[in-house]
Amino acid sequence: MENKVAMVTGAAGGIGEAVVRGLVERGVTVALVDRNGDRLEEIAKELRNAGGRAEAFPADVTSSTDVEDVVDAIEQQLGGIDYLVNGAGVLRLGPAKELTDQDWSTTFAVNTTGVFFISRAVVNRMVERGRKGAIVTVASNAAGTARVDMSAYAASKAAATMFTKCLGLEVSKYGIRCNVVAPGSTDTPMLTALWSDGDDSASRASIEGVAEVFRVGIPLGRIAQPSHxxxxxxxxxxDQAAHITMHDLTVDGGAALGH
Incomplete structure (x- = not known):
């Protein structure tokens, strides 16, 4: 992976930041993309000071114009993109019958349309250059397992998952691989923001399960860390996954019982 160029969305925290750090450790030059420009620059500066190659590119993945502009800027400044990680995501909770228009549209704008805009922009440039590449979309185990109060999130992640697989089928002839990672409960700001009852009780509920909302626990008995x-x-x-494409890899400690 050394000397490759990667673009990571949702890079300002949580799983996206962990991916960025892992890539930089492997000698990859990384473009950090997120709406939180201040946090992006903090992370990029820290990594550069440690000898890594990382640059911040603030952008809104829900704007096709913003996306095209930022991908152009990344390739002009860092070189052609070899790896793309679609890590940007939002969560709007609530019963389906009570979700607002804005809840639904915002969830899909980031989690689904954003994946489409970014992937299209990157793939078109990969194909034009005749360059092989790899794309990973960070989805969710909720994309294949019904969850109470998560209809918009689950539906958006299911759509992003199938989009990524269809894209993988279409671009396989160019040597471009497209895969999905589906996390379960992970110790990120998105999860901990929901823990109104305190860390211990909320994390215990995730691990042990909640029967009244038809949610099984986590068989491995722990919340995932972003590094997992x-x-x-x-x-x-x-290249260890050189013959893997259109795959959905669930990383949830067994919470979806292998689905």
Whole structure:
């Protein structure tokens, strides 16, 4: 992976930041993309000070114009993109019948349309250059397992998952691989923001399960760390996964019972 160029969306924290750090450790030049420009620059500066190659590119993945502009800027400044990680995501909770128009549209704008905009922009440039590459979309185990209060999120992740697989089928002839990593409960700001009852009780509920909402626990008995998800992403980007495409790798400690 050394001397390759990667673009990571959702890079300002959580799983995206863990992926960025893992890539930089492997000698990859990384373009960090997120709407949180201040945090992006903090991470990029820290990595550069440690000898890594990382640059911040603030952008809104829900804007096709923004996406085309930022991909052009990345390739002009860093070179052609070899790896793309679609890590940007939002979560809007609530019963399906109570979700607002804005809840639904925002969820799909980031989690699904953003994946489409970014992937299209990167793939078109890969194909034009005749360059092989690898794309990983970070989805969710909720894409294949029904969850109470998560209809918009689950539906958006299911759509992003199938889009990524269809894209993988279409671009396989160019040597471009497209895969999905589906995390379960992971210790990120997205999860901990939901823990209104305190860390211990909320994390215990995730691990042990909640019968009244038809949610099984986590058989391995722990919440994932962002690095666990990042390791799976890095594997699918690497040459170790050279013959893997259109695959959905679930990393949830068994919470979806292998589905």
């Amino acid at each position: 998800i990042a390791d799976a992403v890095l594997f699918l980007l690497s």
